[in-house]
Amino acid sequence: MKPVFITPSAQPSARWYQAFPDLQIIPTVKAYLTRVHRPGDGCWLDISPFDNDQAQSAIVALAAEDIRVMVLSYLPSEAEAYGMLSSGARGYCHAQAPPSQLQEVATAVMAGGYWMPPILLQRLVSAAIRIDSGPPIAIPQGFESLTEREHQVALEVGRGANNREIATTLAVSERTVKAHLTSIFDKLSLRDRVQLALLVNRLPVH
Amino acid sequence: MKPVFITPSAQPSARWYQAFPDLQIIPTVKAYLTRVHRPGDGCWLDISPFDNDQAQSAIVALAAEDIRVMVLSYLPSEAEAYGMLSSGARGYCHAQAPPSQLQEVATAVMAGGYWMPPILLQRLVSAAIRIDSGPPIAIPQGFESLTEREHQVALEVGRGANNREIATTLAVSERTVKAHLTSIFDKLSLRDRVQLALLVNRLPVH
DNA sequence: TTCCGACATGTACCAAAGGGCAATAGTGAG
DNA sequence: CTCACTATTGCCCTTTGGTACATGTCGGAA
Missing domain, CATH: 1.10.10.10 (Winged helix-like DNA-binding domain superfamily/Winged helix DNA-binding domain)
Incomplete structure (x- = not known):
């Protein structure tokens, strides 16, 4: 199955082509959803044309169809990453990431996993630990x-x-x-x- | 490269063999580390013989060698997952997970990603973003x-x-x-x- | 040997879950 | 106004789930 990139840009990044020579461009989310797609399919979403809310809505719409969304951001930030991931995205990386990293992301996500910059995951986990350490979790006694x-x-x-x-x-x-x-x-x-x-x-x- | 399982059990789970027919068993972390291994290698770690601290030490030792550790727990819990992941584990799942899921984990992790139960990732993100608070039910597909x-x-x-x-x-x-x-x-x-x-x-x- | 815990099963019985059929009602689109 | 959809409920029936009471095997501890 060809990798699909949802982006309005007529001139997509050369790196994307290096990572996926047979990639397919779809201009809008709507166009993608009316096109043939199946649960478990993956797609890349360039969020540069959207504001935060629009991007999250787009992800929710895609995730509702069980599409695995990998977000491409030109200005990645921690806050943005959390927003995208909490909306249901499975991957989040820099739109200009090296082709090898893009391939990594795709592999991890299509295998059912998640991908985000390692530093982010690390911070995510430590944040969660801080938040979680206080209230004792109801542990299945016995x-x-x-x-x-x-x-x-x-x-x-x-x-x-x-x-x-x-x-x-x-x-x-x-x-x-x-x-x-x-x-x-x-x-x-x-x-x-x-x-x-x-x-x-x-x-x-x- | 053969999948390596670090476990003291002489009679490992049948599911592991179903997932990886050519898997290799190593009884201890020490034995693994003295054995031939290279940065980027992956290994499964059965933490049932360890208490929490021992398990985290083991992961740290492996991660220090740039080994990608996938944790197998017989009694998975949210708290345990965070602990393992924050120590440097890249994957965390139930030791009795279906073979297909074990394969998913391996693929995702070896591609540079992370894998944890979807519900965990979701909660992790929610916690970090502080949206959590009680009944955070955004609903799944369908x-x-x-x-x-x-x-x-x-x-x-x-x-x-x-x-x-x-x-x-x-x-x-x-x-x-x-x-x-x-x-x-x-x-x-x-x-x-x-x-x-x-x-x-x-x-x-x- | 005897006693106990884990495991396995049988016969019954009662409660909960699930669903077919059907009726009543409110609401909003066309 | 009519049609489609949702919500609600009653009657009744079947399937599952869960318990009570009992019996039997087996291996290890006392």
Whole structure:
């Protein structure tokens, strides 16, 4: 699949062509969305013609279609990066980044990952740590009290499996799965599998 | 280059082998570091034998050699993820993640990117940007097709509420809640409330 | 050997979830 | 005004989920 760049510029950067000789230019987001595209596709978005709000709207619209958006900025900044990423962008880099870096970004993002300048990620993480360090996170107490089998069942529930599927996966009867679940609910003081699924994924429950 | 897993376990997860049939096992970090390795190499680190500090020291030691560390945790948590990433890890995922996800992580990281569960990145960005504050629910793909009421029901399910509770919260009958749920499942192609709960929280479903 | 915990299952039973059918109502576009 | 969509709810039925009570195996600790 050809790399797609959404940019109004008739004369796109030479670096882009160096990175992706077969790239395709689309002038607007609207044109891109009316064109053939599928969930999981990736696209580059040149945000230079937009202000911050317009850019974020564009990303949201693309992300809604499950398009992986890689943002190209001519004036990258930390604040801008956070804005773009929080709107759903998966990549953020300088529009004039070296071709090899552009290729890196594309590879990482198309593999399901994210890409941002390393320094940014570092700052992001340390910021989050500062913010997070105060309030103690509700840690799933007692998870280690589960037996191996119960642990396996819990993980399956955390992925959305129903009893029949778990039984098949673990090669036991549905009755056995139920027994493990009852034991898990008891040990972790949970009400039902929905709460378990959330807990397994470290999410707050009601 | 063969994928390297640093783990003391003599019987590593079958999923790892499914993802990387030619993987290599190294029992300790020390053994890895005395072995041939080059800057830019990647390695998987099973942190189950370590406590938090030991794990971070190990990552720092590896990162100092410019090794790209991908952390495998059997009990992933937000706090742990931040700790590992801030120590220099480039990837962080569940040790029992599906093989396809492990491959994704490897591809993203070896391309110079980072990989962490989408929900984490989202929260990370939110935290940094200080938009966080409580229920930061911007909704994933497909949710725009939901009506306002369906949206409310979906959010409640995402917090682990059962039908009775949702009915009380929204001041309608349980039957109405069920009707909304049926409509939601239909629109989003979901099977049951567990899958909905996961989707609302941007987690992968089965 | 005996006792215990983890694991596995069966029969029942009750509760919750999910859905088909149908009716009533409000709202906004054409 | 009519049509489409949404919201709400009742009746009723099926499928799942979750528990209670019991039985049986197996391996390790006392």
